[in-house]
Amino acid sequence: MLADVQRNLWEAYQRAESRAPRAEKLIALEAFLDALLASPNTAWFPWARSIAEQVVDQGLDFIIRQPLFERAVFPALAAGYREGLSGCARWLTGLAQQLRHSPACLQHLKPQEATELALLRSAIRHDPADLQSRLRLIERIAERLRYSLHELPTGVLFGMDGATPEQCVELEEELNEFCGLVLEEGMEPRFAELIQACRLHFPAYRDYLLNRERHGTYAEYLSQTRTNVGNQTPG
Numbered sequence: 547m548l549a550d551v552q553r554n555l556w557e558a559y560q561r562a563e564s565r566a567p568r569a570e571k572l573i574a575l576e577a578f579l580d581a582l583l584a585s586p587n588t589a590w591f592p593w594a595r596s597i598a599e600q601v602v603d604q605g606l607d608f609i610i611r612q613p614l615f616e617r618a619v620f621p622a623l624a625a626g627y628r629e630g631l632s633g634c635a636r637w638l639t640g641l642a643q644q645l646r647h648s649p650a651c652l653q654h655l656k657p658q659e660a661t662e663l664a665l666l667r668s669a670i671r672h673d674p675a676d677l678q679s680r681l682r683l684i685e686r687i688a689e690r691l692r693y694s695l696h697e698l699p700t701g702v703l704f705g706m707d708g709a710t711p712e713q714c715v716e717l718e719e720e721l722n723e724f725c726g727l728v729l730e731e732g733m734e735p736r737f738a739e740l741i742q743a744c745r746l747h748f749p750a751y752r753d754y755l756l757n758r759e760r761h762g763t764y765a766e767y768l769s770q771t772r773t774n775v776g777n778q779t780p781g
């Protein structure tokens with residue numbers, strides 16, 4: 547996938563990465579990247595994607611430095627993402643730290659595409675058999691759902707603030723997506739307590755907000771309307 551000159555420069559960079567001072571590492575990396583980008587994208591995109599795959603999926607102990615990410619890995623993954631190639635969205639998710647620190651790369655994605663959840667959802671659309679992305683999406687949504695409940699019985703959170711009635715509906719929609727994923731993977735017992743709590747509090751908190759003048763706090767609302775249900779955040 548690399549021409550001989552490119553491969554020689556890549557190997558020289560790897561040697562520099564293992565033992566040279568930082569400045570020399572970056573000089574070697576830039577020399578490789580200049581040679582790489584002198585050839586057609588189609589010649590080296592598969593190689594760049596393979597680097598992402600090795601780091602994200604296979605746990606390769608290799609630092610993808612920002613110049614390498616911005617000039618080679620991201621362009622290859624972004625092109626694959628646009629084409630719906632399996633793995634590209636997942637690898638972008640796995641390299642989220644580099645992506646967050648690269649405004650130049652972020653501008654090539656719509657804001658609603660650049661989040662971890664959005665990329666994982668895209669990964670599943672591109673490849674419904676992508677189990678790694680499905681399991682990671684389940685865990686990430688579970689974290690969001692738990693966070694939304696962690697200040698009970700004060701109220702339901704959406705981000706850093708209390709949820710609005712409209713945001714409670716958004717949380718219910720995300721819960722429905724979560725339940726579908728969990729059901730498909732046979733993980734209902736693991737998340738049963740969380741799902742039960744969300745099914746109670748998302749519509750209940752919305753109802754409380756819409757009828758706030760009739761109640762004091764959300765805790766009082768719960769005691770008045772659902773006395774048989776505990777108010778603790780699920781573990």
